[in-house]
Amino acid sequence: MQDSGRDERAITRRALLLGGSAVIVGASEFLLPSSAMAASAGADIYHGSRLRAEVALTFHGGGDLSIARKILAIAKKDQAPITVMAIGIWLNSNSTIGQEIIDAGNEIGNHTLNHKTMTTLSLKEAKYEISKGKLALANLVGSTGRWFRPSGTQKSNGIIRAAAGASGYAHCISYDVDSRDYQDPPAKTILSNVTKSIQNGSIVSLHLGHSHTVTALPLILQALADRKLAPVTISELLRA
Numbered sequence: 001m002q003d004s005g006r007d008e009r010a011i012t013r014r015a016l017l018l019g020g021s022a023v024i025v026g027a028s029e030f031l032l033p034s035s036a037m038a039a040s041a042g043a044d045i046y047h048g049s050r051l052r053a054e055v056a057l058t059f060h061g062g063g064d065l066s067i068a069r070k071i072l073a074i075a076k077k078d079q080a081p082i083t084v085m086a087i088g089i090w091l092n093s094n095s096t097i098g099q100e101i102i103d104a105g106n107e108i109g110n111h112t113l114n115h116k117t118m119t120t121l122s123l124k125e126a127k128y129e130i131s132k133g134k135l136a137l138a139n140l141v142g143s144t145g146r147w148f149r150p151s152g153t154q155k156s157n158g159i160i161r162a163a164a165g166a167s168g169y170a171h172c173i174s175y176d177v178d179s180r181d182y183q184d185p186p187a188k189t190i191l192s193n194v195t196k197s198i199q200n201g202s203i204v205s206l207h208l209g210h211s212h213t214v215t216a217l218p219l220i221l222q223a224l225a226d227r228k229l230a231p232v233t234i235s236e237l238l239r240a
């Protein structure tokens, strides 16, 4: 594991060296003794165990509150806990929505402060986005969230993992099933995007702020029930 950590840092340094003005700050941080810096987050997580008939429905937490509340109501009615990766400015602008998510039996995680395309950020910018997203969660729901998902990319890079590690997140949560609901296709297309590739352990990417997702969610939950796939939170999906 130590070797892979060294490789990780080497990759990150190479990325920084290619990155222009952020080079000096970022690279010098990585030249500090290992005891003086936080460990980078480990490999991205795309799915949980393929041996358990469980899946996690994960939602980008942003957009119109009335749509978000409809999603929460459907999930609650079906006793299907979801995981909301919440954007900090969205939480900050709606003082109750974070707690509403928790109170309905769901899990909440960090999806950065401003939802920038994280692959374009310097280490300093990435750290700011993640730490401020964490602060929004702490202020509004009293927990920093166990999980982090980068914004604007399915895959992390060395800079993102370093910044996530600095905020205490052990991994970046990706997904293996993309509903593409953000493209606002008809509900039946969202459903088929999910059902054509879902399997044991899948992490599904969905969004709170798109109205067709409201129509698609009951269909998705029915499809999961038909396949005997239990919807669970990310923490439950990734339990040992």
Ligand SMILES: [Zn+2]
Residues within 6 Å of the ligand: 060, 061, 111, 115, 151, 152
């Ligand atoms: Zn997002």
